Each structure stands twice: as C-alpha cells, then as structure tokens.
Amino acid sequence: MFDKLQFIKDKFQTIEQQLSDPEVVADQNRFRKLNKEYSSLKEIVRAYDDWSRAKKQLDEALSMQKSEQDPEMRALVEQEACELHERLPELEQQLKILLLPKDEADSRNAIIEIRAGTGGDEAGLFAADLMRMYQRYAERQGWSCQTLEVSEGSVPGSLKEVSLEVSGHDVYGILKFESGVHRVQRVPETETQGRIHTSAASVAVLPEAEAVDVEIRKEDLLMDTFRSGGKGGQNVNKVETAVRITHVPSGIVVACQEERSQLQNRERAMKMLRSKLYDIQIAEQQKSRADLRRSMVTTGDRSAKIRTYNFPQSRVTDHRIGFTSHALPQIMQGELDPLIEALRMHDQSERLQAETA
Structure with missing residues (x-):
C-alpha cells in the first residue's frame, strides 16, 4: 500500500509542477484535466503526509525512550509514543478508505x-x-x-x-x-x-449524465409539446412551452414544464432522459458485481x-x-x-x- 502511496505522491508533485507551466495553462483542456486529477489526489497525499509525520515522530519517540535518563522526560516520551501508537492505525484506515476505487459518477x-x-x-x-x-x-x-x-x-x-x-x-x-x-x-x-x-x-x-455518456439517436425520439399547467407567467396557458419526450427503444418518457420557453424545457427534458439511460447503464454494471x-x-x-x-x-x-x-x-x-x-x-x-x- 505504501509503495502505491509514494507513487501517488510523486505523481501529485509532477502534476503540481505542470500546472504552473505556461504552456499547460494556455491549453485549457489539458489544464482542466490535470487540475481535476490534482484535486482527486490532494486528499490522499495530505493523509499520507499526516501518516508519514506520525510515523517519524513515533520512531523518534521510541529512540528517545531508550536513551533518555531523566524520569520526567522519559514519562513524557512514553506518553507521546503511546498516543502515536493509537493514532497510526486510524491514519492507516483512513488511507485504505481513500485508496478504494472511486465511482466515476x-x-x-x-x-x-x-x-x-x-x-x-x-x-x-x-x-x-x-x-x-x-x-x-x-x-x-x-x-x-x-x-x-x-x-x-x-x-x-x-x-x-x-x-x-x-x-x-x-x-x-x-x-x-x-x-x-x-x-x-x-x-x-x-x-x-x-x-x-x-x-x-x-x-x-x-x-x-453528460452528452458523451449516452448515445441518443434522433430517430429513437418522439417529441410533443403541450400547454404548461403550472407557474410560468401570462403565456403559461396560451403557448405550448411544455415538452414531453419518449425514448422508443427503452419506453422511457420524460417531461418538463417549469421553464418559460420550449427550448429550455426541451434541454432539461433531454438532460433527464440522458440521466435515466445512464442510470440503467450504471445499474447493469453494479449487477455484474x-x-x-x-x-x-x-x-x-x-x-x-x-x-x-x-x-x-x-x-x-x-x-x-x-x-x-x-x-x-x-x-x-x-x-x-x-x-x-x-x-x-x-x-x-x-x-x-x-x-x-
């Protein structure tokens, strides 16, 4: 586990240097990707640093415990060593949790x-x-x-x-x-x-879901409009701003009527449809595990x-x-x-x- 943690820390430091590179900053796509990876590693590296400091302090306390002649100082060192002995397993457990595979969603x-x-x-x-x-x-x-x-x-x-x-x-x-x-x-x-x-x-x-997560073909969609029945201003019952979309292959039906324009309602309805289809994909993956x-x-x-x-x-x-x-x-x-x-x-x-x- 600790070899993996050291590899992660080395990678984190490399990314940190890259993020200060003017060429990387100029490439916004690359910069965003690196920044996202940097953020995902930051908590792990911080926890690893906490563990490393505690481990070093424990080693120093044990060394002092053997050589210290003053009874009062020896008692303080023993107390510190005891506290660090208790803390290290907690920090290791935290690291194990942070190293668990992340669900991308x-x-x-x-x-x-x-x-x-x-x-x-x-x-x-x-x-x-x-x-x-x-x-x-x-x-x-x-x-x-x-x-x-x-x-x-x-x-x-x-x-x-x-x-x-x-x-x-x-x-x-x-x-x-x-x-x-x-x-x-x-x-x-x-x-x-x-x-x-x-x-x-x-x-x-x-x-x-994002647009790239789920492929939705236009020919698989049935779209119709209707008059909104809720709040939305003076035109709410005069103009067909509400949108209903049916995804024929799956039979999923979504509707949105909360926005004032048909375009906004269509965009929100498509977002709901993508999320439903993406959720089906996630459920199938979870079922296999x-x-x-x-x-x-x-x-x-x-x-x-x-x-x-x-x-x-x-x-x-x-x-x-x-x-x-x-x-x-x-x-x-x-x-x-x-x-x-x-x-x-x-x-x-x-x-x-x-x-x-």
Missing part, C-alpha cells in the same frame, strides 16, 4: 425523483415533505436545487411526483444512498379518530423499504444499517448529515471487506 450532479406511493393523500403530503427535506439539505450544503417537473396531488400541498436537479460538489456520491422506499407513520390531519396511518413514497437518485457487494446500501434496490419516519415517536430508522435517530424534526428540516455519514461509513466498511476478501 460520485462527483456528478444528481436528479432526485420523488413519487407518492401507497397511502392516498397522506402519501402525497409525505412526498412533498421529502421534497422540502432534500431542498433544505441542498441549501445547507451550498448546492443549487431546481425543480424540473412537478405533478401536484389532489389535496393542497401534496404531490404525485416531482423531479429535482441538484448541482454542486460530489452531489451524487453523497445522495445516492437515498434511493428506495421511504415509509412514514403518523396521524394524518384528516384523521378524526387519532389513528396512525402508514404511507410511503419512493425516491430515486440518478447521476446526471453484485456477488462482491451484497449490502443494501450499495445495490440501490429501490423496491426495498429503506427508511421509516415515525412521527409519534419522533424517530427515524434506516433499516439497511440499523441506524436510529430521535431527531426527526431536525431531519425533516434537512439536517441529514449524521444519517448520510453513517450510510457512507457502512458502505466504506463493506467495500474494505470486499477488497480484502
């Missing part, structure tokens, strides 16, 4: 699709709650969150389905574990007997119930990893960091076990 933006499931109107209200939860989490992260498509439910404030585009740093890598069926247990506002109802909504998180990675967190099986939000007990439980929190109000306000961090740590542990198996 992790650094991409994401599209979140939320659909009301079983539970009638209450499921639609819960779908709207989930949408707000992710919007607030995105805001906390400093990400951009835009609505691509929305279909309102039969009661005010409810949703049949909604698609959100979330843009920022490592969005898909952070949100990908949210895919699955989310269940809610609470007393609906319309319930007169005070009985707890169970409803559900499904969440799908897709990596945003399923025998190595059995964790529910890593398979992204959307048919499974992944989480329960129990309002009477103010409890949220993620069933894949046995994580429970009694901070439900904060989570619904977008404070998802503890939950997402637990999922990421579980995923890293599973991958480390697979690497060493």
Whole structure:
C-alpha cells in the first residue's frame, strides 16, 4: 500500500509542477484535466503526509525512550509514543478508505425523483415533505436545487411526483444512498379518530449524465409539446412551452414544464432522459458485481423499504444499517448529515471487506 502511496505522491508533485507551466495553462483542456486529477489526489497525499509525520515522530519517540535518563522526560516520551501508537492505525484506515476505487459518477450532479406511493393523500403530503427535506439539505450544503417537473396531488400541498436537479460538489456520491422506499407513520390531519396511518413514497437518485455518456439517436425520439399547467407567467396557458419526450427503444418518457420557453424545457427534458439511460447503464454494471457487494446500501434496490419516519415517536430508522435517530424534526428540516455519514461509513466498511476478501 505504501509503495502505491509514494507513487501517488510523486505523481501529485509532477502534476503540481505542470500546472504552473505556461504552456499547460494556455491549453485549457489539458489544464482542466490535470487540475481535476490534482484535486482527486490532494486528499490522499495530505493523509499520507499526516501518516508519514506520525510515523517519524513515533520512531523518534521510541529512540528517545531508550536513551533518555531523566524520569520526567522519559514519562513524557512514553506518553507521546503511546498516543502515536493509537493514532497510526486510524491514519492507516483512513488511507485504505481513500485508496478504494472511486465511482466515476460520485462527483456528478444528481436528479432526485420523488413519487407518492401507497397511502392516498397522506402519501402525497409525505412526498412533498421529502421534497422540502432534500431542498433544505441542498441549501445547507451550498448546492443549487431546481425543480424540473412537478405533478401536484389532489389535496393542497401534496404531490404525485416531482423531479429535482441538484448541482454542486460530489452531489451524487453523497445522495445516492437515498434511493428506495421511504415509509412514514403518523396521524394524518384528516384523521378524526387519532389513528396512525402508514404511507410511503419512493425516491430515486440518478447521476446526471453528460452528452458523451449516452448515445441518443434522433430517430429513437418522439417529441410533443403541450400547454404548461403550472407557474410560468401570462403565456403559461396560451403557448405550448411544455415538452414531453419518449425514448422508443427503452419506453422511457420524460417531461418538463417549469421553464418559460420550449427550448429550455426541451434541454432539461433531454438532460433527464440522458440521466435515466445512464442510470440503467450504471445499474447493469453494479449487477455484474453484485456477488462482491451484497449490502443494501450499495445495490440501490429501490423496491426495498429503506427508511421509516415515525412521527409519534419522533424517530427515524434506516433499516439497511440499523441506524436510529430521535431527531426527526431536525431531519425533516434537512439536517441529514449524521444519517448520510453513517450510510457512507457502512458502505466504506463493506467495500474494505470486499477488497480484502
């Protein structure tokens, strides 16, 4: 492992020199590519430097421990050596995690699709709650969150389905574990007997695809326009600005009506279509590695119930990893960091076990 780390550090230093070369700076494509690689290696090199310093300090402390005659100084050196002995394994574990193969899609933006499931109107209200939860989490992260498509439910404030585009740093890598069926247990506002109802909504998180990721032939597309039914200004019901695209080979249908112009809606609809097709490619690749990675967190099986939000007990439980929190109000306000961090740590542990198996 440490030979590999030294190779990475040498490569990092070479790239660092290249980035200051005027010829490289003048070639913007090459500069961007090198800068991206530099950024991906920076955290590994920093962690390796931390380990190297700690290892050197430990060696020096052990050497002083043998030669030091002063009892007080010897005790201080022994204490320092003991602390470094404990720290080195932690730094090595961090390095092992950083060296795990990266999922190329992790650094991409994401599209979140939320659909009301079983539970009638209450499921639609819960779908709207989930949408707000992710919007607030995105805001906390400093990400951009835009609505691509929305279909309102039969009661005010409810949703049949909604698609959100979330843009920022490592969005898909952070949100990908949210895919699955989310269940809610609470007393609906319309319930007169005070009985707890169970409803559900499904969440799908897709990596945003670039044009080069998926080949889409024009002859495979059916495109039609219609009048937007939502907000959009005075022309919203007079001009057919909304766009619906059908990808014939896969049967996938996407639509967008949130923008004011037909061109903008068509561009956003194509972005959604590319992401859906790219997600199919990713799923097929993951399926081929399923025998190595059995964790529910890593398979992204959307048919499974992944989480329960129990309002009477103010409890949220993620069933894949046995994580429970009694901070439900904060989570619904977008404070998802503890939950997402637990999922990421579980995923890293599973991958480390697979690497060493």
